[in-house]
Amino acid sequence: MQAPRKDWGTLSKSFVLNEYEFTKNKANGRNGETGNGGNGASVSDSPILTFSHSPIPLPFPMQLSVYSDDYFMREALKEAQKAFDADEVPVGAIVVCNNQIIARAHNLTETLNDVTAHAEMQAFTAAANFLGGKYLDECTLYVTLEPCIMCAGACGWTQLGRLVFGAFDKQKGYTSLEGKILHPKTKIISGILHEECSAIVKDFFKGKR
Numbered sequence: 001m002q003a004p005r006k007d008w009g010t011l012s013k014s015f016v017l018n019e020y021e022f023t024k025n026k027a028n029g030r031n032g033e034t035g036n037g038g039n040g041a042s043v044s045d046s047p048i049l050t051f052s053h054s055p056i057p058l059p060f061p062m063q064l065s066v067y068s069d070d071y072f073m074r075e076a077l078k079e080a081q082k083a084f085d086a087d088e089v090p091v092g093a094i095v096v097c098n099n100q101i102i103a104r105a106h107n108l109t110e111t112l113n114d115v116t117a118h119a120e121m122q123a124f125t126a127a128a129n130f131l132g133g134k135y136l137d138e139c140t141l142y143v144t145l146e147p148c149i150m151c152a153g154a155c156g157w158t159q160l161g162r163l164v165f166g167a168f169d170k171q172k173g174y175t176s177l178e179g180k181i182l183h184p185k186t187k188i189i190s191g192i193l194h195e196e197c198s199a200i201v202k203d204f205f206k207g208k209r
């Protein structure tokens with residue numbers, strides 16, 4: 001398990017450091033966080049920012065999370081790039097719990113000679129190992145491509161809390177099928193960074209022709 005990456009470089013572009021002083025609040029369970037629910041995940045590395053000196057009167061302390069669906073999808077895209085570089089169909093996935101990345105995976109079907117070794121399946125196995133439990137109802141799966149029927153079924157079995165995917169897969173995606181494949185409580189967000197997520201797959205198959 002890799003520790004969550006802290007992309008402070010991005011932050012400094014977004015904020016003027018001379019005007020605001022950032023302090024990283026590492027306290028577990030503070031700032032309205034709900035804690036880890038006893039599932040083994042920790043929020044201790046979540047970079048919650050506190051504006052301690054603001055030129056404009058703001059409700060104090062004003063706190064922003066740097067994390068967003070775009071942020072995590074970019075992490076999933078990094079995994080897709082690893083698959084691309086390994087000559088695998090470039091799909092990447094990560095599992096996030098309390099703003100912490102608890103699993104990173106990419107498609108390994110060629111490497112493992114296993115048609116079930118999709119990015120999502122690898123990510124679910126890694127996340128369950130991390131949490132010490134098989135249900136991911138407090139987790140979000142970010143995956144660069146719409147899950148296939150097999151992986152959507154696995155999303156259902158894990159009772160996944162939230163599914164966020166990038167590009168649609170009109171041919172193999174689960175949304176082409178009618179029926180309840182996902183768990184009824186799973187929230188679904190689609191189209192996050194879909195252009196980048198789709199471009200990497202198109203580039204891969206362009207190179208194969």
Ligand SMILES: [Zn+2]
Pocket residue numbers: 118119120147148149150151152
């Ligand atoms: Zn799949």
